[in-house]
Structures are given as C-alpha cells and as structure tokens.
Amino acid sequence: MRVSGARTASWSGLGLWNVFFIGEFLLAGFGYLHLNLLQNCLLAAFVIFPIQSRFLRVVRTLLAIAAAAAMVYAESWLPGLESIKGNFHNLEAMGTSYLLESAYNFLNFEMIGVGILLIIAYYGLKDYVRISTFTLLYLFLLICGPIWQPWFEKPAEQVVVAQTEGAKEGEKTEEARSDLLPQKDRPTNENLDKWLYAFHSKEKARRAVFPERLGKDDTPFDILLINICSLSNDDLQTAGLTNHEVLKEFNVVFDNFNSATSYSGPAALRLLKSVCGQPSHEDLYEGRNPDCELMNRLGHLGYNQHVFMDHSGKYDNFYQSLRHLAGLSPQLGAMNYPKRYDSFDEEPIGDARAVFKEWEKILASNKDKRSATFFNLIALHDGNRYANKRRLAPFKPRAKAMLDDLQSLIKDIEASGKKVMLIVVPEHGAAERGDKVQVAHLRDIPSPSITKVPAMVKFIGIGDGDEQVQVKEPTSYLAISSLIGRVLQSNYFSAEHGTVPLNDLVKDLPQTEAVSENANAKVIHYQNKDYVKMDKGEWREYAK
Known part of the structure; x- marks a missing residue:
C-alpha cells in the first residue's frame, strides 16, 4: 500500500564533488599530493549517500568541505602543524612585505586554471555523461592497484651500496668504501627507519684527524x-x-x-x-x-x-x-x-x-x-x-x-x-x-x-x-x-x-651519505631515490 505524499531519498551521484575527486587524482598523478585512498573512499561514501532532509544535506556539505580541506592538507607536502607551531614565534619578527610575498608564493595559478577548466567541463558534460560512474570506477581501480600492479612490474634490481649521482649508469660505485652504508633492503617504512638509525650510529664514531700539536717550524697560515x-x-x-x-x-x-x-x-x-x-x-x-x-x-x-x-x-x-x-x-x-x-x-x-x-x-x-x-x-x-x-x-x-x-x-x-x-x-x-x-x-x-x-x-x-x-x-x-x-x-x-699534490690532498676524504634533517622533516637518498619523512609520519618518495 502506498502512502500518499511520502518521499524517499534517491542516489544522485557525486555532483560537483566529481570535480574535487578528479582534481585529487590529477594532483596525485603529477606528484603534488600523496593520496590517502581510505579517506577518499570514506569521503566519497559520505557525500554520495542519499539524504532526504535538505537541512541535513546542508550540514553534510559543510562537514564534507571541512573534512576534504583537512584531508588535502594531510595529503599535501605543506608544513606540518608541529613545524608551524615550532616556527610561530619567528613570524612576529618578520616584516609584512616578506609575509605577503611568502603567501603569494603558495598560489599556483596553473593549478587554479586547471580547477576552473574542470568545473567548466563538468557543467558541460554532466547532462550527457555519468561522470560519477567514471570517478568511482577510477577510485576503485586505485584501491585495487596493490593487487594487480605487481603483475605488470619488473623485479627491481637491488642496490648494494649508496650510489653517487655522478656515477655512470650501471657502474659499481665505491663498493670498497667502508664509510658508506649498504642499501640492500627494499625501501619500506621499517627498513628506511633502520637504515637511518644505522647511519646515525655509524656517524657517532667518526672523527676528522687533527695533529696533536704543531711543529715550531710549521709555516703559519x-x-x-x-x-x-x-x-x-x-x-x-x-x-x-x-x-x-x-x-x-x-x-x-x-x-x-x-x-x-x-x-x-x-x-x-x-x-x-x-x-x-x-x-x-x-x-x-x-x-x-x-x-x-x-x-x-x-x-x-x-x-x-x-x-x-x-x-x-x-x-x-x-x-x-x-x-x-x-x-x-x-x-x-x-x-x-x-x-x-x-x-x-x-x-x-x-x-x-x-x-x-x-x-x-x-x-x-x-x-x-x-x-x-x-x-x-x-x-x-x-x-x-x-x-x-x-x-x-x-x-x-x-x-x-x-x-x-x-x-x-x-x-x-x-x-x-x-x-x-x-x-x-x-x-x-x-x-x-x-x-x-x-x-x-x-x-x-x-x-x-x-x-x-x-x-x-x-x-x-x-x-x-x-x-x-x-x-x-x-x-x-x-x-x-x-x-x-x-x-x-x-x-x-x-x-x-x-x-x-692537490689530488693527493683530497684523495679519499670521508664520504657521507645524503641525509638531511630539520626539526620536523627528514630526507635520505636511498637506492638512487629521495625519501622524506615529515613529523612522525611514514616515509614516502620525494616527488621531483
């Protein structure tokens, strides 16, 4: 029996959120973001779920915008909250013109232009193409990536030691040097942590050689x-x-x-x-x-x-x-x-x-x-x-x-x-x-x-x-x-x-792996790639 006047919510797709998710995919593809697939799936499910009440839909939209902004910030390479908090006391000493220029540098006009084109394309195609279907299908393929991607990958060659950038392709570099740590293991989060710990342990024992005293006849300089x-x-x-x-x-x-x-x-x-x-x-x-x-x-x-x-x-x-x-x-x-x-x-x-x-x-x-x-x-x-x-x-x-x-x-x-x-x-x-x-x-x-x-x-x-x-x-x-x-x-x-001779003077100077650190970020050069760890997060490849 049908009740007169009753209304039920219907599935209507992602709507304008398609532009957001497609923008996420593009930014991740070009290395500007590191997608969190679980959070993207949760956000997509949250915004696509049908709700009858208009008021609740408005509340959901506001919550989704806040969640999307937080997610994009976490996925981006922007300074972490700990870094901002640690440097906040220095902002008071900076001049206004310097702060304005720094803020201006964050504007990427190419990306803003792409975003505008995506919005125009969406409104031009939404009446003819089920855009939500393609968006969700692509998100599904990304989720399944860890399953099917290994079938198409060639086995990675192991790198025995840290490589110098000036080495020719295929050339073994510095295998005989004891001051460079081996880099044999896969660059997983755990292995990179272990390698960095081994690096610091090794460095604690290293010293430059200085004379105990200078001779009376030594030429001063x-x-x-x-x-x-x-x-x-x-x-x-x-x-x-x-x-x-x-x-x-x-x-x-x-x-x-x-x-x-x-x-x-x-x-x-x-x-x-x-x-x-x-x-x-x-x-x-x-x-x-x-x-x-x-x-x-x-x-x-x-x-x-x-x-x-x-x-x-x-x-x-x-x-x-x-x-x-x-x-x-x-x-x-x-x-x-x-x-x-x-x-x-x-x-x-x-x-x-x-x-x-x-x-x-x-x-x-x-x-x-x-x-x-x-x-x-x-x-x-x-x-x-x-x-x-x-x-x-x-x-x-x-x-x-x-x-x-x-x-x-x-x-x-x-x-x-x-x-x-x-x-x-x-x-x-x-x-x-x-x-x-x-x-x-x-x-x-x-x-x-x-x-x-x-x-x-x-x-x-x-x-x-x-x-x-x-x-x-x-x-x-x-x-x-x-x-x-x-x-x-x-x-x-x-x-x-x-x-x-000058060549003898500099021969076999101590080598040091490319390890760089600030208070809230670490970067290491491992197996010819650079990896970054921000705050207490996980290691990820540095996008160039």
Whole structure:
C-alpha cells in the first residue's frame, strides 16, 4: 500500500564533488599530493549517500568541505602543524612585505586554471555523461592497484651500496668504501627507519684527524670560514651564475656536498661541530662536545678566534646558540658597517665588502700568528630589501654581488702576501626555483635542491693557484674538517706549490651519505631515490 505524499531519498551521484575527486587524482598523478585512498573512499561514501532532509544535506556539505580541506592538507607536502607551531614565534619578527610575498608564493595559478577548466567541463558534460560512474570506477581501480600492479612490474634490481649521482649508469660505485652504508633492503617504512638509525650510529664514531700539536717550524697560515646563507647549486643555476669567474678560482670544489639542513641555525652548528661525524638534528642541540668543535680544536693548536657577521645575530638567538652549543668564544662586534640591505625581520644587513675589510685590518696588523675566522653572511636570505626601500631585492643581483665581493676578497688577500686557507660553505639554498613538493622559498623540507651547496676551498699564498680539482663523491662537513686536518698535518703551506699534490690532498676524504634533517622533516637518498619523512609520519618518495 502506498502512502500518499511520502518521499524517499534517491542516489544522485557525486555532483560537483566529481570535480574535487578528479582534481585529487590529477594532483596525485603529477606528484603534488600523496593520496590517502581510505579517506577518499570514506569521503566519497559520505557525500554520495542519499539524504532526504535538505537541512541535513546542508550540514553534510559543510562537514564534507571541512573534512576534504583537512584531508588535502594531510595529503599535501605543506608544513606540518608541529613545524608551524615550532616556527610561530619567528613570524612576529618578520616584516609584512616578506609575509605577503611568502603567501603569494603558495598560489599556483596553473593549478587554479586547471580547477576552473574542470568545473567548466563538468557543467558541460554532466547532462550527457555519468561522470560519477567514471570517478568511482577510477577510485576503485586505485584501491585495487596493490593487487594487480605487481603483475605488470619488473623485479627491481637491488642496490648494494649508496650510489653517487655522478656515477655512470650501471657502474659499481665505491663498493670498497667502508664509510658508506649498504642499501640492500627494499625501501619500506621499517627498513628506511633502520637504515637511518644505522647511519646515525655509524656517524657517532667518526672523527676528522687533527695533529696533536704543531711543529715550531710549521709555516703559519690563516683559516677563513665563510658561511653564506641561502646559496645552493640549484640557486646558482636558476640565477644563471654557474659560470661566475670567482667559482673558477677555487682549488677544491665539492660537487656533491650536502649541508644536511635547510635552516641557518643547525647549518652553522653542523659546520662548527664538523670534527665529528654527522649528528641527528636532536643530538645537535644536546650541548657541547669540545672534541667535535672545529674552532676549539684549532684554538688548541694556537689559532686565535675571530667572528664577523653582516647582521646582529639576534634573530632566533642565532649567535648565542653558536656560543653555547659550538664553543664559538669571541664576542660579536657592534654593527658599524654601512647598511646594504634591510632584512626580512626589519634589521639592517651590513655591506659584505665592509665586513671583509674589517677582517683584512686584523690580518694586516699581524697581531695573530695564526687565526681562524668564522664569517656568517645573510645578504642572500629570502625577503631582504634594498636599504631604506620597501621593494624586495631580487635574488640574482644579490647573489652576483656576493660572488663579486668574494672575488674582491681573494684579490685583496693575494695582494697582501698572506697565506690563507679560504673555505666557503653555504648554509643551505634559497629555494629560488621551488618544486612540486615545496613552493619557491619554502624550506620546511631539506630537499636536495636546497641542501646541495657549492662548498669550495682556495689556498692563497702558494703557487699553482689556478689548479682546480673536483671532489665528486658524496660529502658533508666531516670532509671539510678532515681537509683542514690534512693541511695542518702536511704543513701544506711550507712549500711553494704545496707539500703534496692537490689530488693527493683530497684523495679519499670521508664520504657521507645524503641525509638531511630539520626539526620536523627528514630526507635520505636511498637506492638512487629521495625519501622524506615529515613529523612522525611514514616515509614516502620525494616527488621531483
């Protein structure tokens, strides 16, 4: 018996939600998202289930929108909540223009355009094609992927050891080296965790070799460490500066150097603690270990310490953390340099040439028989402006100016007749290009394009200054300290052309696997692929 006026809800398809799910599939296909199939299925079932009450349908739509937004955020490569919470205190110090530019970088106009086209296509086809059928069928095929996909895959070849990027295809690389961990196991979440644990365990035992003392007849020379913020190999390429003349003047170039982080504080700490192997991000902040501190070890050999910065060192307690955690003993002088830029946090940035000139005065005074100087320069940091102007300063002219200043510094030292070991180790890149995972200038994840930096060494005051060798193996800070130790041990500056051939000096420097960490993200290079783990989540392949 039919009751007059009774109404029943009917299945009506996904409606406009088709656009959402198709957009999800496209973004995942291009590497912008990592689909959570279970959550997508639950959301699809939630929005397609028939409901008679109009009020309840409105409530469901609002709940579905909130759930979809949370799901997309979790699937994306955006910074996790822990990362945002950890950096929130720094946002108050950043200038408005810098924050607006950062927000603008998150807009992907190509994806917005694709979304608009999808909406237009949906309304043009919905009366002729059952779009929901194809959407749900594709979702079903994705769910069944783990079942049928192995039938079409070729067995993966096992990789015996970590591979260097410069190796030729099919070539066995560094099988005899004991400082590279084997990478035999499949890259599952559990195996990658075990491998990273083994890496940190191995690194705790590694040390650079330094002499116990220097001989009375050893030729004195100065060591100059220049730590540049925001300059990676990828940034040089993006800015078209890979052929700058100063890059050809360095004697040793590390082609595959990993800075191991994408933030300034931990990068400077890693450099200053580089006498020991690479610690985890957490261990980096556990306190001091004088045996690992580069400046402390040089101090025991008679080197007086100096520190120069083109900034105050106050942001994020930068300078004080270097003193308390890495044994950087000198007090930082007052900022009396001509202002060249205004930083992202509204503080003045001094002219790098003026900073170098201040150090040159100390060098010329000849008060120190041996000196070790640490420079930290932030002129290339994202968000800097020309002095006393509101306009943001583009990266390329700032990077060119920095390279020009380095070239002038080298000429000044050469003219002085001093013997100097000049070491340039950038902290991390500026992320000028960006990629599918992170928009331009975002450095929450220490990806290879950010952490592969142009580390270089020049020996000033000896012959054959134009000779250059490339260290192509994967290296990090331990190679820098080991090279300093070899120069000291061999009394390298005592001979006109160096006491040993340059190739012998850099031969078999310690290699280090590409492992990079921030507080809330880890990236490892495993079996020729990069994997990232964010917060306490699982490992997933880094989309390039």
